[in-house]
Amino acid sequence: MTTGAAPARVYLDHAATTPMLPAAIEAMTRHLGRTGNASSLHAAGRVARRTVEESRESIGATLNARPSEVVFTSGGTEADNLAVKGLWWSRRRRRVLISRIEHHAVLDPVVWLMEHEGAEVEWLPVDELGRVQVEGVREAIERDPDSVAFVSLMLANNEVGTLQPVAEVAALAQAHGIPVHTDAVQAIGQVPVDFDALGVDAMTVSGHKLGGPYGIGALLVRRETDLVPLLHGGGQERDIRSGTLDTPATAGFAVAVEHAVAAQPAEAERLTVLRDALVDGVLEVVPSARLSGDPVRRLPGNAHLSFHGCEGDSLLLLLDARGIDCSTGSACNAGVAEPSHVLLAMGYDDERARGSLRFTLGHTTTRAEVDTVVAQIGPVVERAMNAGLQNVRKVS
Amino acid sequence: MRVLAAMSGGVDSAVAAARMAEAGHDVTGVHLALSRNPQSYRSGARGCCTLEDSRDARRAADMIGIPFYVWDLAERFHADVVEDFVAEYAAGRTPNPCLRCNETIKFSAVLDRALALGFDAVATGHYARIVDGGLHRAVDPAKDQSYVLGVLTAEQLAHALFPLGDTVKDEVRAEAARRGLSVAAKPDSHDICFVADGNTPGFLRDLLGDAPGDIVDASGTKLGEHDGTFGFTVGQRKGLRIGTPAADGKPRFVLDISPVDRTVTVGPREELAVGSLSASAPRWCGPAPDGEIACGAQLRAHGAEVRAAARLDGDTLRVTFDEPVGAVAPGQAVVLYDGTRVIGSATIDSVDRVTQPV
Numbered sequence: 001m002t003t004g005a006a007p008a009r010v011y012l013d014h015a016a017t018t019p020m021l022p023a024a025i026e027a028m029t030r031h032l033g034r035t036g037n038a039s040s041l042h043a044a045g046r047v048a049r050r051t052v053e054e055s056r057e058s059i060g061a062t063l064n065a066r067p068s069e070v071v072f073t074s075g076g077t078e079a080d081n082l083a084v085k086g087l088w089w090s091r092r093r094r095r096v097l098i099s100r101i102e103h104h105a106v107l108d109p110v111v112w113l114m115e116h117e118g119a120e121v122e123w124l125p126v127d128e129l130g131r132v133q134v135e136g137v138r139e140a141i142e143r144d145p146d147s148v149a150f151v152s153l154m155l156a157n158n159e160v161g162t163l164q165p166v167a168e169v170a171a172l173a174q175a176h177g178i179p180v181h182t183d184a185v186q187a188i189g190q191v192p193v194d195f196d197a198l199g200v201d202a203m204t205v206s207g208h209k210l211g212g213p214y215g216i217g218a219l220l221v222r223r224e225t226d227l228v229p230l231l232h233g234g235g236q237e238r239d240i241r242s243g244t245l246d247t248p249a250t251a252g253f254a255v256a257v258e259h260a261v262a263a264q265p266a267e268a269e270r271l272t273v274l275r276d277a278l279v280d281g282v283l284e285v286v287p288s289a290r291l292s293g294d295p296v297r298r299l300p301g302n303a304h305l306s307f308h309g310c311e312g313d314s315l316l317l318l319l320d321a322r323g324i325d326c327s328t329g330s331a332c333n334a335g336v337a338e339p340s341h342v343l344l345a346m347g348y349d350d351e352r353a354r355g356s357l358r359f360t361l362g363h364t365t366t367r368a369e370v371d372t373v374v375a376q377i378g379p380v381v382e383r384a385m386n387a388g389l390q391n392v393r394k395v396s
Numbered sequence: 397m398r399v400l401a402a403m404s405g406g407v408d409s410a411v412a413a414a415r416m417a418e419a420g421h422d423v424t425g426v427h428l429a430l431s432r433n434p435q436s437y438r439s440g441a442r443g444c445c446t447l448e449d450s451r452d453a454r455r456a457a458d459m460i461g462i463p464f465y466v467w468d469l470a471e472r473f474h475a476d477v478v479e480d481f482v483a484e485y486a487a488g489r490t491p492n493p494c495l496r497c498n499e500t501i502k503f504s505a506v507l508d509r510a511l512a513l514g515f516d517a518v519a520t521g522h523y524a525r526i527v528d529g530g531l532h533r534a535v536d537p538a539k540d541q542s543y544v545l546g547v548l549t550a551e552q553l554a555h556a557l558f559p560l561g562d563t564v565k566d567e568v569r570a571e572a573a574r575r576g577l578s579v580a581a582k583p584d585s586h587d588i589c590f591v592a593d594g595n596t597p598g599f600l601r602d603l604l605g606d607a608p609g610d611i612v613d614a615s616g617t618k619l620g621e622h623d624g625t626f627g628f629t630v631g632q633r634k635g636l637r638i639g640t641p642a643a644d645g646k647p648r649f650v651l652d653i654s655p656v657d658r659t660v661t662v663g664p665r666e667e668l669a670v671g672s673l674s675a676s677a678p679r680w681c682g683p684a685p686d687g688e689i690a691c692g693a694q695l696r697a698h699g700a701e702v703r704a705a706a707r708l709d710g711d712t713l714r715v716t717f718d719e720p721v722g723a724v725a726p727g728q729a730v731v732l733y734d735g736t737r738v739i740g741s742a743t744i745d746s747v748d749r750v751t752q753p754v
Contacts, residue, residue, distance in 0.1 A: 313465065313467065314509075314513060316465075317424070317463070317465055317513065318513060318514070320463055321424070321463065383512065383513055383514055384513070386512040386513075387509050387512035387513045388512070
């Protein structure tokens with residue numbers, strides 16, 4: 001076992017954002033000093049348009065979509081909103097089928113549609129490993145296929161890393177002409193992703209989660225799929241999305257997608273080894289800890305662990321003070337950690353949900369970083385256990 | 397020292413945290429989320445714990461360059477402070493929730509958790525001083541908060557830091573501006589933090605419901621009606637809504653509140669005068685007094701200090717004033733002082749009036 005020098009700070013929150021790849025920085029900065037609106041007809045516009053269209057073609061080719069199926073957005077959240085609301089308004093059918101473990105960028109627009117547009121949300125059943133049950137989806141669709149507006153199911157869960165049976169669900173839905181959206185933000189660069197082969201109608205991609213810039217993403221939309229736009233204006237993106245395109249960002253984004261996908265097979269292997277070392281190391285030091293999510297069908301870079309009798313907040317604070325960046329994986333409300341909706345959907349009780357930490361590994365992760373976590377986790381958990389759960393809540 | 401700085405989002409706690417960091421301590425900022433449904437924005441000097449306060453605290457921590465977290469103490473705060481506040485008013489008493497919060501939240505729940513996590517002390521922006529382990533008044537008499545800290549025991553004080561006790565408020569604001577803290581000009585908060593609109597009777601009525609009753613004078617003559625005894629505090633003059641003026645034309649004050657028969661008794665100012673009081677649940681910032689001691693006594697936040705003799709009688713503290721004092725509201729704390737040093741405190745249960753109503 002090789003152990004390098006302990007790193008100054010350990011960054012194990014790649015699912016939140018991952019460092020930009022040097023090639024993406026180079027591609028983006030090359031364009032930052034240039035002028036040109038990709039919609040303009042003159043020479044400057046043509047130069048910008050060429051960059052944008054080459055980026056589009058590259059992303060399409062890498063993810064197996066046609067260039068015209070790549071709709072640039074401001075990021076994953078906008079792409080998810082565009083898919084959810086766009087499909088709802090174009091389909092005008094009452095039922096929406098989603099899982100309770102979706103990202104808030106899917107969950108919240110669906111709940112909004114429920115509250116403001118009369119959508120009937122049907123929650124697809126999830127098991128204790130965070131897997132959506134295909135039979136449950138079949139039952140929900142076949143009960144009344146004509147009433148389903150769309151199905152949305154993420155490719156890989158952002159908290160516990162469990163991979164979802166998107167292709168199977170898409171095949172079920174397709175048999176009834178029901179469109180399917182998938183949020184692939186966490187999956188690209190970690191597992192193979194083929195838009196066409198998945199059989200989905202729309203797929204969300206984000207730049208900064210795979211080594212590209214912030215503020216850009218895309219919704220891949222099948223050519224024959226109708227979407228009502230959220231942003232009206234110049235109609236730059238197939239009339240589905242308006243707004244002057246960020247030419248440098250599209251260039252950086254495309255390079256990042258290319259590199260992430262090209263590196264994926266080797267990177268998945270490397271990250272799996274590191275991730276397993278992290279999980280095994282932590283479990284050896286803290287035998288009461290538990291791995292969450294599917295132990296096999298999961299993202300290679302995801303280690304989601306729960307620590308009995310600890311508050312995730314305490315663990316985070318103590319690790320942060322020891323130079324380790326990770327996440328409790330849960331949504332924040334004014335900075336107050338709520339128990340994760342994903343873990344609750346998996347049947348965790350409030351206490352186990354609160355005592356969870358998410359370590360996510362990425363392209364900069366080293367063995368030394370993993371070793372640092374394993375070396376620190378014991379005293380950290382002991383401390384957090386002493387601080388306990390009872391201090392912040394009324395003891396009933 | 398590893399210091400946990402409680403940061404409300406106001407200027408005082410921001411400067412306190414900055415001073416601790418500058419002194420070379422390893423400081424971590426924590427904002428206490430005390431409300432279950434925080435309001436988005438504060439208006440003027442009202443309330444705290446809004447989302448904006450949380451962001452202000454985070455921004456200050458970023459400027460100081462310290463880690464920052466939000467701790468959710470809403471449940472504990474509700475159980476230990478808000479419910480106590482409501483129950484006390486329902487019982488005809490006038491509680492001080494800030495004091496209760498210091499006792500049960502900031503220097504109990506937060507301090508315990510901080511110590512367990514490996515911190516050595518909790519620093520706050522309170523205006524008070526700790527000298528040789530003893531709690532003392534701040535140098536700025538207008539801002540002195542030793543009264544609401546009088547519930548702290550010696551053990552709690554051993555892990556408390558009040559970096560602003562030697563500074564006057566104006567200097568704290570100037571220092572905040574000098575340090576580039578954006579909260580330098582933020583208004584002070586005055587009202588009870590969990591009563592968002594500052595309307596305490598309205599807040600209590602929402603929780604307790606209307607409980608109408610009579611307003612009477614000392615002889616039992618009905619002078620008016622009220623919606624609930626919880627709207628009143630002993631010594632209150634305004635808002636009595638009595639139609640008939642007093643025979644002598646003098647203003648009338650609340651003398652007594654009796655929630656059981658829903659009666660509020662009013663009378664002239666001289667009948668408020670109190671010669672002595674009994675108080676329970678004493679807490680000592682140092683050694684408990686032995687026998688009768690001559691001391692100063694403060695009976696409400698920002699109230700004047702009066703001379704008194706105090707004596708501990710079992711768990712009951714008996715305080716006799718050298719000169720009769722005005723309105724004393726049961727439920728408030730009596731805090732005893734030896735010079736600038738806080739001796740301890742207890743919760744006022746009953747008072748002995750100098751002029752007994754006929």
